[in-house]
Amino acid sequence: MPSGLQNNQVEETSDEWVLYHNNFSLCSRKVRFCLEELGLDYRSEQIDLIETGKYEVASKKYLKINPNATVPVLLHQGRPIYESHEQIYYLLKQSLDKKNILPSEPSESLVMDYWIEKSSLVGNPLENQDKYAGNCCGPLTFPLFVTMIKYVNLKEILKGLKSHPMKERVIIFLIFKILGLKVFSRPLPFAKLLQSSFLNLNKHLYDLENHLEDQKTPWIVGTDLSLADISWAAILHRLHECGWENMLLSDKPYIKEYYSNLIIKDAFKKAFDNPTHPILLKGVEDLKHALKNKSPITELHNKIRNNLHES
Ligand SMILES: N[C@@H](CCC(=O)N[C@@H](CS)C(=O)NCC(=O)O)C(=O)O
Secondary structure (H helix, E strand, O other), X not given: OOOEEOOOOOOOOOOOEEEEEOOOOHHHHHHHHHHHHHOOOOEEEEOOXXXXXXXXXXXXXXXXXXXXXXXXXXXXXXXXXXXHHHHHHHHHHHOOOOOOOOOOOHHHHHHHHHHHHHHOOOOOOOOOOOOOHHHHHHHHOHHHHHHHHOOOOHHHHHHHHHHOOOHHHHHHHHHHHHHHHHHHXXXXXXXXXXXXXXXXXXXXXXXXXXXXXXXXXXXXXXXXXXXXXXXXXXXXXXXXXXXXXXXXXXXXXXXXXXXXXXXXXXXXXXXXXXXXXXXXXXXXXXXXXXXXXXXXXXXHHHHHHHHHHHO
């Protein structure tokens, strides 16, 4: 499926903007933050992911909206725009007269593009993690996926084997459901994947830390918030949600200050502080508990912490 605005209309609607999304999805949060910052009205359509209870992304109805079975999808006058980084650029282009969050200097736009690309989730998240910080976030969320999927009915996961176009994603959740946090202590690839995601993300975060230190401005591109900040906000929020912030940010004071500026923005609050899904609440609590007590994830966590400090 090509990215960007499609020619076909997937829905007849009088709503200019419709967002198919999920409150827990990192890419969805990025687009919601952008819509809120631009002050655009949109119809919100929540779509369940398996970790929030069922494979609504792989339902017949939703596959007509997105044959790739992922969220978010933004509709403009009924026409879909695929890929969250394309969606935020599209929103910006359409909204220049409403609010200018585009840097005025071409050189600044290049800086913005660089940081948007670096934070995007592009293609298979198990690949290109050295290029895209967004691709590190899938595996980095594996422990939380494991604690969430415990509360999801096995039958719902099995339905995905039939209807989901990306079967390998379904199989990963099936393994998480069966093995629980033990997936990180067996000779399976998950511990290694988590470790390499941490190491790669840590490098991206050092780049951001150095950039913010050199830049000496509150935002990635100068004195105003831009799409680059909107895109990074979702990644930094995910680190906090999974409880990885001490491990990855304790030696990065500029990012810490930067994040404290982001979370007080109204648009951030509207995009991120929406009703938390009960499965997410339980998953976050269980993960916190597992990290504090002796469990396969505690061991791995300590190993990763040591590796990060050595690298
Ligand atoms: N590159 C895509 C990634 C979309 C994506 O993978 N979304 C995840 C949620 S963050 C999803 O819909 N997963 C559903 C599934 O794999 O079943 C984008 O930026 O929009």
